[in-house]
Amino acid sequence: MLNETIDWGNLGFAYQKTDKRFVANFKNGAWEEGYLTEDNTVTLHESAGVFQYAQTCFEGLKAYRTADNRIVCFRPDLNAQRMADSCRRLRMPVFPEDKFIEAVKAVVKANADWVPPYGSGASLYIRPYMMGTDAVIGVKPATEYQFRMFVTPVGPYFKGGVKPLTLRISDYDRAAPNGTGHIKAGLNYAMSLFAIVDAHEQGFDENVYLDSGSRTYIEETGGANILFVTKDNKILTPKSGTILPSITRRSLMQVAADYLGLEAEERPIRLDEIDQFAECGLCGTAAVISPVGKIVDHGREICFPSGMTDMGKTTKKLYDTLRGIQMGTIEAPEGWICEIEA
Ligand code: PLP
Ligand code: COI
DSSP states (O other): OOOTTGGGGGOOOOOOOSEEEEEEEEEETTOOOEEEEEEOOOOOTTTTTHHOOEEEEEEOEEEEEOOOOEEEEEHHHHHHHHHHHHHTTOOOOOOOHHHHHHHHHHHHHGGGGGSOOTSSSOOEEEEEEEEEEEBOOSOOOOOOOOEEEEEEEOSSSSTTTTTTTTEOOOOOOOOOOOSTTOOOOOHHHHHTTTHHHHHHHTTTTTTEEEOOOOOOOOOEEESSSSEETTSSSSSEEOOOTTOOHHHHHHHHHHEEEETTTTOEEOOBBGGGGGGGGEEEEEEETTTTTEEEEEEEEEEEEOTTTTEEEEOOHHHHHHOOOOOHHHHTOOOOOTOOOEEOOO
């Protein structure tokens, strides 16, 4: 029975307690069998690694209700792989990738009433995360960990839905060369909080970060990768070792080439060339594809010809095709859709 207390069409991107979440503990060098619980609180040692040295990473993916009322999620194997990469970089034990997918299925199934109805524009956001739980005081990795996964129904990440965003070029950096920009470490987000509050106070929706080594190239925003459409209708996205390898972006590049017959290229993109492009968008699990109307670089306004009222034409095609694949109205490439038995 679909939860009847929720106004599905008007959800924002906020936490809401759902019925069950998954928990598994790592102790004595091994993962214990996980379990589902109703308890949405965590009690930890005062000196837990997560508190002292931010030893934590996370993932984000979504479950959808399809036109024919099945529940599916999108490429969870890639989230499992990326979380394994994050764990290795932070010296945390990898939660086995097959167990990760089983946990996604179990937690979504246990909260099936919270998967928004088809056509509502909302989806069920799934948040896997892991943290160091035992006491550390010298700088070293914890020896005990907890892996958790909760779900919460969400609407659009950016207020205003599909209204084009205004971004600014940030003076703050997000990631250092050879740092942790390519993994989903909580610390990458902690250090972006000052910049995002400041951006909002100045009237911007998000920050565009440049490569911190040379401050010449476009990297990404605080919570999404960026893509551009050139005037001759080619899709471009930054190539960099210090941005998060977005699953949405990787999927869209394939959708552009295989479904829309567009050329799609990943290459370094200079800040001083973006005024040549026709459209811009942010892409990610939370952002889906959010159109960008304007990027402000210290007072210089770069206004994309797609304007400030609608999504650009090509961005819209990418959006519609990806949404169709996720919602089951367009046939998906092999292995992209993971069916959940509800
Ligand atoms: N970049 C950052 C910094 C993010 O936080 C996210 C969100 O996960 C993305 C990009 C988009 O990645 P994905 O498409 O895998 O959700
Ligand atoms: C996601 O898209 O899943 C993210 O983790 C981004 C976050 C800023 C909400």
